[in-house]
Amino acid sequence: MTTNTTTEENTVTEPFATEHAPRLEWAKHAPEVWKAMLRLEKAAGQGLDPKVRELVKIRASQLNHCAFCLDMHTKDALAAGESVERIVQLAAWEESRHFYTEQELAAIELTEAVTVLTDGFVPDAVYERAAAHFDEAELAQLIAAITVINAWNRFGVACRLTPGHYTPGQYA
Secondary structure, rough: OOOEOOOOOOEEEEEEOOOOOOOOOHHHHHHOOOOOOOHHHHHHHOOOOHHHHHHHHHHHHHHHHOOHHHHHHHHHHHHHHHHHHHHHHHHHHOOHHHHOOHHHHHHHHHHHHHHHHHHHHHHHHHEEEEEEEHHHHHHHHHHHHHHHHHHHHHHHHHHOOOOOOOOOOOOO
């Protein structure tokens, strides 16, 4: 692959960095775990607004530096009609709050609290904001969806899965 950089004087063609191979094709070697994760993914997503679900997946994947999941969920969100602007602004959601509903903001904030546990527990204020925007069943599903994407992220990062080859709905 190459990219073109244009200046006033000339055009310079520079190659992209070499694509790395996955460290381990874990799904191939642990097919029962893969199948269980797919079932868990389907169960965790039930009853959640699709836009909220994809925002949660993208934000957790950003925090966990999972390039494979970022590629997948950004493409799925775009295919589902999410705007490029909202996806781009998600990395700076605190400064871009006006792009999201209060319910989406509560879900994004809860995603950060559940994903980044190095700070300790999920703060009561964060949980209470989410509970104000989701009924108990929805909140349980939201926490499940956050937990599942974090598990997927760990597989993606540990096995260094290669981004860029996913097509929307590929694993549906």
